[in-house]
Amino acid sequence: MIAGSEMAVVDANAAALGVPRKQLMESSGNATARVARTLVDEGDSITIVAGRGNNGGDAFVAARFLEGFDVDVLLLGRAETIGTEIARENWAALEPADCRREEIRDSSGVDLGDPDLIVDAMLGTGVTGSLREPEATAAAAINDSDATVLSVDVPSGFNAESGTYPDDAVQADHVVTFHETKPGLPDLDVPVTVADIGIPEAASEFVERGDLLRLSRDPDSHKGDHGEVLVIGGGPYVGAPALAGQAALRAGADLVRVACPTAVAHEVQGYSEDLIVRPVEGREFEPGHVGQVMEFAAEHDTLVIGPGLGDSESTLEAAEAILTAFTGTAVVDADALELVPDIETEATLICTPHQGELAKMGGPSAEDWRERRDAVEEFAAELGHTLLVKGNRDIVSDGDRTRVNRTGNPGMTVGGTGDILAGTTGALAARQEPIHAAGLAAYVAGRAGDIVAEQHGDGLIASDLLEATPAAMQYDE
Ligand SMILES: NC(=O)C1=CN([C@@H]2O[C@H](COP(=O)(O)OP(=O)(O)OC[C@H]3O[C@@H](n4cnc5c(N)ncnc54)[C@H](O)[C@@H]3O)[C@@H](O)[C@H]2O)[C@@H](O)CC1
Numbered sequence: 001m002i003a004g005s006e007m008a009v010v011d012a013n014a015a016a017l018g019v020p021r022k023q024l025m026e027s028s029g030n031a032t033a034r035v036a037r038t039l040v041d042e043g044d045s046i047t048i049v050a051g052r053g054n055n056g057g058d059a060f061v062a063a064r065f066l067e068g069f070d071v072d073v074l075l076l077g078r079a080e081t082i083g084t085e086i087a088r089e090n091w092a093a094l095e096p097a098d099c100r101r102e103e104i105r106d107s108s109g110v111d112l113g114d115p116d117l118i119v120d121a122m123l124g125t126g127v128t129g130s131l132r133e134p135e136a137t138a139a140a141a142i143n144d145s146d147a148t149v150l151s152v153d154v155p156s157g158f159n160a161e162s163g164t165y166p167d168d169a170v171q172a173d174h175v176v177t178f179h180e181t182k183p184g185l186p187d188l189d190v191p192v193t194v195a196d197i198g199i200p201e202a203a204s205e206f207v208e209r210g211d212l213l214r215l216s217r218d219p220d221s222h223k224g225d226h227g228e229v230l231v232i233g234g235g236p237y238v239g240a241p242a243l244a245g246q247a248a249l250r251a252g253a254d255l256v257r258v259a260c261p262t263a264v265a266h267e268v269q270g271y272s273e274d275l276i277v278r279p280v281e282g283r284e285f286e287p288g289h290v291g292q293v294m295e296f297a298a299e300h301d302t303l304v305i306g307p308g309l310g311d312s313e314s315t316l317e318a319a320e321a322i323l324t325a326f327t328g329t330a331v332v333d334a335d336a337l338e339l340v341p342d343i344e345t346e347a348t349l350i351c352t353p354h355q356g357e358l359a360k361m362g363g364p365s366a367e368d369w370r371e372r373r374d375a376v377e378e379f380a381a382e383l384g385h386t387l388l389v390k391g392n393r394d395i396v397s398d399g400d401r402t403r404v405n406r407t408g409n410p411g412m413t414v415g416g417t418g419d420i421l422a423g424t425t426g427a428l429a430a431r432q433e434p435i436h437a438a439g440l441a442a443y444v445a446g447r448a449g450d451i452v453a454e455q456h457g458d459g460l461i462a463s464d465l466l467e468a469t470p471a472a473m474q475y476d477e
């Protein structure tokens with residue numbers, strides 16, 4: 001089962017891996033024609049009702065594979081307004097095919113004739129809201145017709161995100177859907193054919209460019225909507241919390257505060273005027289600070305705890321108390337990691353260990369990345385938290401879903417890149433599920449490192465990644 005928005009991610013990942021969408025459309029159209037053939041007899045007539053998106057594009061391809069039948073293609077709208085290049089190319093490719101094509105200008109022009117089969121390709125996963133014209137009139141005409149109705153991907157008007165099926169949507173007799181079934185389709189009382197369209201497994205396993213589509217912002221948002229992050233760190237170290245905080249800002253958080261001991265507060269502030277520093281009295285965190293930190297924490301969407309904390313007994317005791325009492329989402333890094341296996345908490349934790357830290361947590365080790373992937377998944381399930389295990393291939397798992405990231409380069413073994421990753425994860429966790437926040441953070445930090453390495457090679461330093469982070473978050477086709 002895959003929701004429409006997730007399908008868009010997987011499809012863009014397939015393109016990033018070398019299987020372009022036009023190829024997928026060819027497979028979808030072919031699969032549609034194969035199912036259509038099982039629903040008609042020799043010489044039957046078929047009317048294809050196509051919209052201007054890629055759902056329509058699938059049906060233009062299907063028409064090519066249905067030569068020999070009596071096929072009419074009705075396009076709802078003018079050909080110039082077809083929304084994507086690949087759908088337009090497949091419309092043009094109908095020219096030499098043996099079928100009639102017609103552009104329907106408005107709802108008064110909707111005339112389906114009296115076909116044996118209607119292929120409903122008006123709207124697929126791109127539908128928003130209730131049907132507009134001329135789709136609404138066409139859907140009513142399809143529902144009035146005696147023809148068998150084959151819907152492409154989903155019945156037009158059906159919402160592939162929520163599985164809701166409005167009354168005015170097309171009432172399908174059969175659905176051919178692609179790659180995996182969509183939410184709600186199994187509940188329809190009609191046969192659903194799930195067609196393999198050649199999307200490689202890797203498109204869902206690896207975090208790729210398409211995952212960046214998850215980051216698209218709502219244009220109506222306000223300050224604070226994209227996350228307020230509290231970094232809890234510093235004491236024996238100064239740079240680490242500053243790097244994590246700045247990374248959270250570069251990754252899109254609206255406000256980032258750093259809780260750190262007064263001994264380093266001025267220095268942390270000195271690294272960046274964009275950070276808000278919330279000092280606690282002393283040289284390092286200790287149990288007496290917990291109440292104050294919990295008050296700060298309550299005002300934030302996510303915590304990042306660990307960068308530069310050190311591992312003194314009283315600091316770890318404080319960190320343990322904070323993690324135990326917290327009920328929100330926290331990214332746990334560095335010395336705080338070893339606390340996690342023994343902590344009982346309602347908090348949602350995203351742990352970002354490298355393989356040495358994972359071993360200290362009692363986690364598995366394996367040379368082969370596939371073995372490591374499986375072992376990390378098992379360990380995440382055991383912990384009940386999300387793991388982002390850093391390495392040549394980063395493994396991200398919530399115990400149920402597991403992803404692998406391949407961005408990054410050997411120059412990134414330099415100190416501080418872990419703080420950048422933790423801060424980036426904290427920012428993304430304010431608006432994404434933990435598994436996606438962790439996967440995207442690994443991808444983005446690695447890509448930022450790859451951008452910087454082009455200039456600095458192995459001489460890259462962690463702070464270089466800050467400026468490259470926004471570019472690393474950009475989705476480009
Ligand atoms: N994502 C994928 O992996 C693949 C997608 N394919 C096909 O592409 C489809 C998705 O294509 P698109 O994203 O272009 O979306 P659609 O083809 O579903 O619809 C997009 C068009 O519908 C219009 N529209 C949206 N809501 C409307 C409403 N309520 N009333 C009237 N018009 C409305 C939009 O303005 C836009 O022009 C899938 O359902 C599937 O059929 C396949 O080609 C193969 C692979």
Ligand SMILES: [K+]
Binds near residue numbers: 120121122123151
């Ligand atoms: K459809």
